[in-house]
Amino acid sequence: MRIELRGVTKRFGTFTANDSIDLVVEPGQIHCLLGENGAGKSTLMNVLFGLLNADEGEILINGEAVSFANSGEAVRRGIGMVHQHFMLVPVFSVAENVVLGFEPTKSFNRLDRRAAAESIRSLSTKYGLDVDPDAIVEELPIGLQQRVEILKALSHDAELLILDEPTAVLTPQEIEALMAIMRSLAADGKSILFITHKLKEVRAVADVITVIRQGKVIDSVSPTASEGELAALMVGRDVHLTVEKEAAVVGDDVLELRDVVVRDDRGVAVVNGVNLTVRAGEIVALAGVQGNGQTELAEAIAGLRRVESGTITLRGRNISNLSPREILDDGLGHVPEDRQRDGLVLSMSIADNLVLNTPRRAPFARRGTRNLRAVQENATTLVERFDVRTRSIDATAGSLSGGNQQKVIVARELSRPLSCFMASQPTRGLDVGSIEYVHRQIVSQRNEGLGVLIISSELDEVVALGDRIAVMFQGRITGIVDPSASRETLGLLMAGATESANV
């Protein structure tokens, strides 16, 4: 299917989210829409999918002008969308989810489960989308849930598939698998619109790249463009993809983990005897494929998960199984992995979020009564210092883009007196400009003598930031290497080979 957007404009009040956008997707093409958070990518896709009405411009399918009053009409015209947040019924099986709304039935309107499962199997084999039709969706890993969404779109005979930030939630392996699926779909003649802000993926999979910035199409480029060029187009200026930093001036041990064992919610020991030391003035980057215990380890350090055995020492004091309050007061700065779930209260103001974990501390409160003026002054200072882009400190945290939400958390944590700073996936889902900013902040804190622990599944980030890189695999540290170590070495460690065998 050939789809064309001509002069599509969408305004919200005085704000123009899409400004006269022209875009053509050819059949069998993987067309990538690249842009920062808030550039207008999602708005454009919502217009295309019939969720929003364009104020100006038109949409043409195979040369014929169309307009969709709702997403149902878009689906009937062969457009399928996989949202960033999945729209699945968690307790239903894969087959039930895929046929939902278009169920095949036997006599007396009984659901024909066999036919449903059969149609999924045939789609699965055709495109290499391997999923068990009888599996319950909530029990599947995120990567497979996404496949269910893709299957759902395909089962409605989608000819154009819109993938909105599909890789944001995936592990590197899952991303590889998704790309293979995208290629096989394109080979079959399906058109794919792939929305992302990750440069590497774009270059790996796209046929054409369209960069949008502040609601406008900036340029269409081929995937041979360098990452630097793409980044510059995206943010409108030159971006440093590597972090500039001097050699670490290392001090005393600040965070020490000894034989730490942590269990996950199912009772499995997912952290199984971790030993790690973070010293003042250095950044230790904990690398590893997601799901190897890093999340649980970070939670244990922050006091959010029980330490089964072993000790966690912060500045010489054993903090294992202390309450989160005591650990925060002992000077652990913590940027949680899931910022919207654990780091912010989206319905509260930026000012309140900036004192979220110091509600009783002077000068923000005295004898149980909050000093709102101090809270406001604190917010004004931090918003400026950390370059949080917002119209007001009283705006809700939920009104901020992902990058600015992360800046609020980083600002809050770094504005407290700290002895160690721990950040989980500090730049996940952020655009290039915000990543650069957060990285610079982390490095400057380390230069001032703070011990920093970064937990990240992005290899680029680990290599760029870390003074030492610890690799975690199946609950253990498989090796601690220098950032100059080759990617192969890191890859092998991440796959479970031990350091002695490879370095």
Added chain:
Amino acid sequence: MSDTSTRSWKQRFLEASPLRLTAYAMIIGFVLGGVVICATSPVVLNSWRHIFSSGTGIFSALKVSFDHVGAAYRAMFTGSVLSPQLFWHSMTSGHGWDQTMTPLSETLTYATPLLICSIGVGIAFQTGIFNIGANGQAILGGIAGTAVGSMIHCPAVVHVPLTLVAGILGGVIGGLVPGLLKAYAGAHEVIVTLMLNYVINAFLAYVLLSTALQQPGQSNGLSRTIDSSATLAPIFGTASGLRVSYGIFVAVAVVFFALWLLDRSSLGFEFRITGANPHAARASGINPKFVVVTAFAVSSGLAGLAGVVQMQSTTHYIDSGYLIGSAGIGFTAITVALLGRLRPMGIVWGSLLFAALGVGGRSMQAATGIPLDLATIIQSIVVLFVASPVLIQEIFRVRANAQAVQLATKGWSA
């Protein structure tokens, strides 16, 4: 996804221009109430049956309808707020103020305990706790207050505060049970509080027949009367006949306390963080057990206070019908708290509205014969529409709140 949709629902519910929506909801409530009046009145129905028999039939039918509805609402207004005639009479002659002010006094008398209880429920809601047991807690407050008011004898300066504190403590006892069970055993507070209401109703029946509390010489469920030193006296004296009591100052104090707690105190900030996002609360070092127990204590303490104020300012004793059935302010309080969008000032207006509809409904019933249930219908419609702002927006084509639109679109990514 379910997460996003509940958040946006809550967001809209708590933030969509509240005054306007409530005003619209009231208009709809009264209009639909008028339709119900017409549809249930034989006189009105009869007039509509004859609209074709004469040229002016439709006009006379309309007139009958409007007269009927007008009379009902006039009775409701004069019975709960002010009668213009009486007011004019008092203004010109300087006499009869007591009679003129009686409706307002009655409304305030009913509103006082309701307001206190609703604020208690609202604070719990803001913490993410559904305290369905406010009624039981209010009853426990009433029992404790009656005990202290009737068994201890001391001057009013000591006795009144002592009785109020007893009421608060009685409520807190009722609230700590579900609070501790939730914090330490993970019991769901809705089930525990709901069921405790029945337990407490039975307990009330039991203590009213105990030698300690039962009125001497009585065989049915009726408590001793509290000492006059323990009562909240009518502000304008007993001779005026105006029942509005010093309890109203307790209510005002509660409103100020709630404003401070929610907007200015560290504890209230922790309550609201926990209510809005329990995960972030825990990660921020807030102890969820502490918050659950203290929020329950505050909420149920206010419920208990409502119960004791009700008893101290009106009956001065409790009987087997105390806060039972339609008198159960603890249940109305849930509705009022939602109507007031969980904010203290909103709850002030909500409880005044509900008290006025209740008091006015009784006058309407006396004056026009239209049953009191009409007031309940109007209350229900108002709440229904306030709780569903989207519906109101559709009906009145209110320009949708820009924030809500953005939220809906941002849900997909960002």
